[in-house]
Amino acid sequence: MEAALVSVATGVLKPVIGKLTVLLGNEYKRFKTVRKEIKSLTNELAAMEAFLLKMSEEEDPDVQDKVWMNEVRELSYDMEDAIDDFMQSIGDKDEKPDGFIEKIKNSLGKLGKMKAHRRIGKEIQDLKKQIKEVGERNARYKGRQTFTSTKNETVDPRALAIFEHASNLVGIDEPKAEIIKLLAQEDVRASTQQQQQQLKIVSIVGSGGMGKTTLANQVYKELKGQYECWAFVSVSRNPDMANILRTILSEVAKKDYATTEAGNIQQLISEIIDFLADKRYFVVVDDIWDVDTWDIIKRAFPATSSTIRIITTTRMNSVTHLCCSSFSGHIYNIRALDMVHSRQLFHTRLFKSDEDCPSYLQEISKQILKKCDGLPLAIIAISGLLANTEKTKVLWNQVKDSIGHALERNPSVEGMMKILSLSYFDLPPYLKICLLYLSMYLEDSTIEKEDLIRRWIAEGFIHREGRYTAYELGERCFNELLNRGLI
Known part of the structure; x- marks a missing residue:
């Protein structure tokens, strides 16, 4: 989970950049000598933040990048402390003194502010120098890497789970029977035309590692022999849509199209529709990560007058609702083992x-x-x-x-x-840092929602945006993590 550390670095950079931007505002325009340095430092940090955001998408950044990221994180803490000290020492505004004693105090205060002014100028120059040294060192040593390392990929347990014999599976019988019952029953809400078409979908939803793929595969093994055509295809987080459609065509047609490059997405969908027309078919679409992916795949399944059964599995509530709204469907929330x-x-x-x-x-x-x-x-x-x-x-x-x-x-x-971290890597950057912040709490402790959201705001992870308050956006972040099954 080293990439999680990258997201931590992006999280601490954001408030620093925000404070530097404040120093460039009208309120601090009298500090002309350091404004140029502040602007230069802000631009440097903004470029670093963009690079770190890109790195946070990588599941295994290289060692040198990890070292660089740790140095950036420590420097950002130093910068934030220096900026806070400076802003506190100069005060918000200069008030006109009233009386002799006050004038003396004011003169001394101005002397202190001049010292603070010079100090922040020197500190910013020093920090900028350190930032450049860290970046140059990272580029220098990365440039010397003339070799590539080959890693042994971890075998995805889901790929092996579908080969597990049913007798070795624990707690599978009851949920399997429930899925089969849902696939068999009529939907009283469906129109007469839909009932005649007999197209039924069950979408299994749950967090990573719950056994969605295993459950879907057991139902698939039990029922596929009752249909003319069948297919089991896994989508994954970064799908190659053309390859997925070729796999579906290969399985339903029982011919090897999977290794061919012929046909774009539209042509492949058309071929699948033509082949499945008026056929009884059963398809499992496993591990769907986003609504756009399902929106493409569903177009390959013609609603004919024959019996059609589809199972989807996903971690996303938004996907499972779309799957069921596309056809006559049922949502099945997979349960943890008792x-x-x-x-x-x-x-x-x-x-x-x-x-x-x-x-x-x-x-x-x-x-x-x-x-x-x-x-x-x-x-x-x-x-x-x-x-x-x-x-x-x-x-x-x-x-x-x-x-x-x-x-x-x-x-x-x-x-x-590997399985559980997929949910983390699929998060947008602002949700990654919000999720990582939960590690601040002790294990098994009770976390108050309101307290958590206000802490996110105080840390600078969430800001007011448009017509939404910072707290309202925090609630949306909280609900999204909840809906994804991450908290």
């Missing part, structure tokens, strides 16, 4: 079929499962880590205490971190 199923999954990964959890580990196991909060991916990752750990109370307590900290560096949970 404690019984969580314990069953945990124990089957750790102990043999004829072996029970030792009594001295039962309470620790319960506490670990409470931290996993019914998230199958987290339970699987952490039980995988414990499987290679000696079954002692001391070591298991260490694992329990390290969840959320040391675990993210452990290879056993790389897959889990």
Whole structure:
């Protein structure tokens, strides 16, 4: 999650740039000698902020960029302190003194302000020099990197989950039966024409690691044999739409179109529509991240007089509502595992079929499962880590205490971190910094919504914009994080 640190750097730069902009305003125009330096420094920081925002989109920035980003962050703290000291020392305005003593005080005050004036000028020059040195050093050493490093990509656990045998899946039977029932039942709200077309969609929604893909795949395996054509396609966060449409065409037509480059998006949609016309088909569109993606894919599914079933999975409430409004549909909110199923999954990964959890580990196991909060991916990752750990109370307590900290560096949970971090990387920059700020609170503490929003505003993450107050925009940020299942 190094890119999270990049977003922290962008978050601390923004208020610094804002304060420098204030110093360039009319209120401080009398400080002509330092205005040029302030303007130059502001431009330099604005360029840095733009670069950091671009870096925050990268899931794994290189080592040199991380070092540079940390230096920028520390310098921004120094700059903010210097600006705050300067603004406090000069005061908002010069008042005319009344009386001899007041004139003396005023003269001394002006002397102090002149010193503050000279000090801020020198500090700004020093900070500007440091900023340039940091940038030049970063460019110098990056320029010497004449080699490329090949990384072993982490295998996406979702790609492996669809090959899991049903007998190994815990807590799958009830939700699978519910999805099948939703796909089978008639919609009383649908028109006669819609009922005749028999086009039904179920959109499964939930946060990362909840098992949406696994659930959709189990339903797909059970039902696809009842249809003439079927397809299972994963979209992902940065989809290649032409490739996705070629995959759908390949699967429904049972011919290999996936490796061809022929046909643009419009042609591929037309080919899929022509092939599926008057056919009974069943399609799963997995892992949709935005409404625009679904708006393209849905056009490939003709509403014919034959029976049609579609399942979508997504983390986004906005996507699932659009999926269901496109056709006659149902929203299925996937649930976390209850404690019984969580314990069953945990124990089957750790102990043999004829072996029970030792009594001295039962309470620790319960506490670990409470931290996993019914998230199958987290339970699987952490039980995988414990499987290679000696079954002692001391070591298991260490694992329990390290969840959320040391675990993210452990290879056993790389897959889990990769899946869960996708939701973070999909956030716009202003939401990333708001989400990261939550790490300021102690684990398991109660966070007051109003207090959190006001802290965001005080830190300079959110500003008044147009007809909306800063607090109203803060509420919108809060609600968006809530809707994405991140808080």
